[in-house]
Amino acid sequence: MIYFAHRGLSEHAPENTMAAFQMAVQAGAKAIELDVQRTKDGEIVVMHDFYLGRTNNGQGLLKDHSYQELSRLDAGSWFDPAFAGEKMPLLKEVMAQIPADILINIELKKPAIEENQDLAEKVVEIIHQYPRPVLVSSFDHYLLKNVQALDQSIPLGLLYCSNLIDVFQYAEQSGLKIAAIHPSIEYVSPALIQRAHDLGIQVNIYTIRRPEEVKLLEQWQADGIFVNTFAIV
Numbered sequence: 001m002i003y004f005a006h007r008g009l010s011e012h013a014p015e016n017t018m019a020a021f022q023m024a025v026q027a028g029a030k031a032i033e034l035d036v037q038r039t040k041d042g043e044i045v046v047m048h049d050f051y052l053g054r055t056n057n058g059q060g061l062l063k064d065h066s067y068q069e070l071s072r073l074d075a076g077s078w079f080d081p082a083f084a085g086e087k088m089p090l091l092k093e094v095m096a097q098i099p100a101d102i103l104i105n106i107e108l109k110k111p112a113i114e115e116n117q118d119l120a121e122k123v124v125e126i127i128h129q130y131p132r133p134v135l136v137s138s139f140d141h142y143l144l145k146n147v148q149a150l151d152q153s154i155p156l157g158l159l160y161c162s163n164l165i166d167v168f169q170y171a172e173q174s175g176l177k178i179a180a181i182h183p184s185i186e187y188v189s190p191a192l193i194q195r196a197h198d199l200g201i202q203v204n205i206y207t208i209r210r211p212e213e214v215k216l217l218e219q220w221q222a223d224g225i226f227v228n229t230f231a232i233v
């Protein structure tokens, strides 16, 4: 089972910062997960929330700010003063600085009311510029279709958070060729994992916080889990 350092090693360092990713690498991570969004001026940055403020000292929606504005924010102090001055990284910085043998799960985030601009295009461009193992996931399945249309060879992970009647039929009918499903732990069963494997699809599950869950998912032969710390694995 592969352990994705979720937003980096986010229990020990401010999420989605280079410090959190480097800490994951030092701890022996084989895979990391990060969230990306498009800035007002078309840069791709790494941050989870649509609104600034929780993980930095900014205000308002991320999408309304230029990269230059965002690059001035402190993305570390909210977590611990020891991380003061950590920046919101660009996706391309993470792709360049994290060793190329580490799998990066790039989760695409876009506010629902926002027009679909060129998030998929920009991310695919960056993936092509920095060859390495990647897995692109999103709760927004239109974005996955956009990625697929641009490059069919990029592995896709279908994120969801509900007890879908038949996720595999849904994916097929939507015209999505998925490498993996990424369900929330609440909706995982041995039967789901078995069916996925019968179809040649992997199952990566978020977000795991307890050692008992790790053990159970291992028994069920899950392919991957998203964790905020390696202390539970």
Ligand code: G3P
Binding pocket: 006, 033, 035, 048, 107, 137, 159, 182, 206, 207, 226
């Ligand atoms: O990709 C797994 C997980 O990150 C999905 O949820 O909200 O933490 O991005 P979220």
Ligand code: MG
Binding pocket: 033, 034, 035, 107
């Ligand atoms: Mg995420």
